[in-house]
Amino acid sequence: MARLGTETAFEVLAKAKQLEAQGREIVHLEIGEPDFDTPKYICDAAVKAIRDGYTHYNPAPGYPEVRKIIADEVAKTRGIKVDPEQVVVVPGGKPVMFYTIFALINAGDEVIYPNPGFPIYESLIKFVNAKPVPINLREENDFRLDVDELEKLVTPKTKLLIINSPQNPTGGVLTHRDLERIAKIVVDNNLWVLSDEIYSRILYEAEFESVTQFDGLPERTIILDGFSKTYAMTGWRIGYGIMNKTLSSHVSRLATNCNSCTASFIQMAAAEAIRGPQDDAERMVAEFKKRRDVIVDGLNKIDGITCRKPLGAFYVFPNIKQTGRSSKELEHLFLDKYGVAALAGTSFGAFGEGYLRFSYANSVENIEKALSWIEKGMKEILA
Numbered sequence: 478m479a480r481l482g483t484e485t486a487f488e489v490l491a492k493a494k495q496l497e498a499q500g501r502e503i504v505h506l507e508i509g510e511p512d513f514d515t516p517k518y519i520c521d522a523a524v525k526a527i528r529d530g531y532t533h534y535n536p537a538p539g540y541p542e543v544r545k546i547i548a549d550e551v552a553k554t555r556g557i558k559v560d561p562e563q564v565v566v567v568p569g570g571k572p573v574m575f576y577t578i579f580a581l582i583n584a585g586d587e588v589i590y591p592n593p594g595f596p597i598y599e600s601l602i603k604f605v606n607a608k609p610v611p612i613n614l615r616e617e618n619d620f621r622l623d624v625d626e627l628e629k630l631v632t633p634k635t636k637l638l639i640i641n642s643p644q645n646p647t648g649g650v651l652t653h654r655d656l657e658r659i660a661k662i663v664v665d666n667n668l669w670v671l672s673d674e675i676y677s678r679i680l681y682e683a684e685f686e687s688v689t690q691f692d693g694l695p696e697r698t699i700i701l702d703g704f705s706k707t708y709a710m711t712g713w714r715i716g717y718g719i720m721n722k723t724l725s726s727h728v729s730r731l732a733t734n735c736n737s738c739t740a741s742f743i744q745m746a747a748a749e750a751i752r753g754p755q756d757d758a759e760r761m762v763a764e765f766k767k768r769r770d771v772i773v774d775g776l777n778k779i780d781g782i783t784c785r786k787p788l789g790a791f792y793v794f795p796n797i798k799q800t801g802r803s804s805k806e807l808e809h810l811f812l813d814k815y816g817v818a819a820l821a822g823t824s825f826g827a828f829g830e831g832y833l834r835f836s837y838a839n840s841v842e843n844i845e846k847a848l849s850w851i852e853k854g855m856k857e858i859l860a
């Protein structure tokens with residue numbers, strides 16, 4: 478258990494809630510979830526499914542008709558062939574990481590993963606006694622991994638590469654050329670890829686591209702996607718992995734051993750999420766884009782902070798190195814003294830030092846309030 482990590486967003490949220498209970502006003506920019514309600518048509522589908530009796534067990538990898546709807550959606554959005562048997566429906570995006578890393582990785586294998594990156598990757602790599610090999614996502618490269626550096630990190634022991642585009646915590650997006658070069662390294666070195674595409678629909682200036690578009694990649698890639706972010710369904714707990722049929726049968730067996738199946742009526746609601754009108758999902762993205770512009774422009778006007786404009790997800794990763802303080806120090810200071818809940822860049826790995834992560838899945842009004850409090854804080858910190 479000493480090797481298992483955690484996700485500090487939940488800890489900062491708990492601390493912020495405690496401060497609120499003491500009467501303090503806090504703006505929440507720490508937690509990575511849409512502030513919108515789940516679209517009504519999805520809620521209606523869940524209620525109907527409960528009334529229609531979708532309240533029993535279902536097959537471990539999901540209902541065949543739901544797997545088919547997901548397979549068709551992934552085939553359409555990635556331009557690849559997907560058989561429903563390649564789809565495993567699980568309670569959220571996270572279990573795809575857990576199950577596939579358990580299924581694939583042996584002690585001593587090396588796994589390359591983004592740093593700063595979603596903290597659960599490193600946690601699980603360590604938990605299965607594999608060697609974590611972080612690849613530094615640098616600000617000067619717009620937080621895209623450097624493919625030359627990736628090539629140097631691959632050894633005969635490398636088993637898996639984890640990529641995440643659009644990325645948490647930086648909002649970075651890999652380019653077509655990046656993906657093409659990554660695909661070549663993966664094929665040449667016979668690697669697996671876990672492609673975390675949970676933010677595939679939350680993209681502003683660019684069209685989404687998956688590494689699976691390249692020859693040889695579909696059979697060695699696990700696509701992780703789900704409903705949490707796209708449809709504001711974080712609390713419903715449903716996501717899916719797309720993988721080759723051999724791996725999907727192993728992952729299904731892991732699911733049988735652990736969660737049995739994903740809640741029946743929730744699968745029905747998720748199927749409706751895909752089938753139904755996409756206006757709500759699109760409206761959310763348009764709103765996130767407005768908020769991104771407000772927070773990026775606002776942060777860049779504050780002395781001591783610089784912030785790149787991310788192309789996707791709903792996070793900014795501003796540089797706070799001019800303060801001379803550590804990320805963790807600033808995280809504490811902003812929450813305790815100035816009422817802004819944010820996360821230290823180091824919550825996402827050692828290479829996040831010198832940065833903070835703000836989630837802008839909050840109203841423009843709250844973002845503007847946070848910006849004024851951050852400005853006040855920075856004046857005092859730099860004084």
Ligand SMILES: Cc1ncc(COP(=O)(O)O)c(C=O)c1O
Nearest residue numbers: 509569570571595645675703705
């Ligand atoms: C990069 C990334 N992958 C996966 C997840 C997990 O999503 P879910 O809530 O569906 O498990 C998150 C959630 O924050 C995330 O940021």
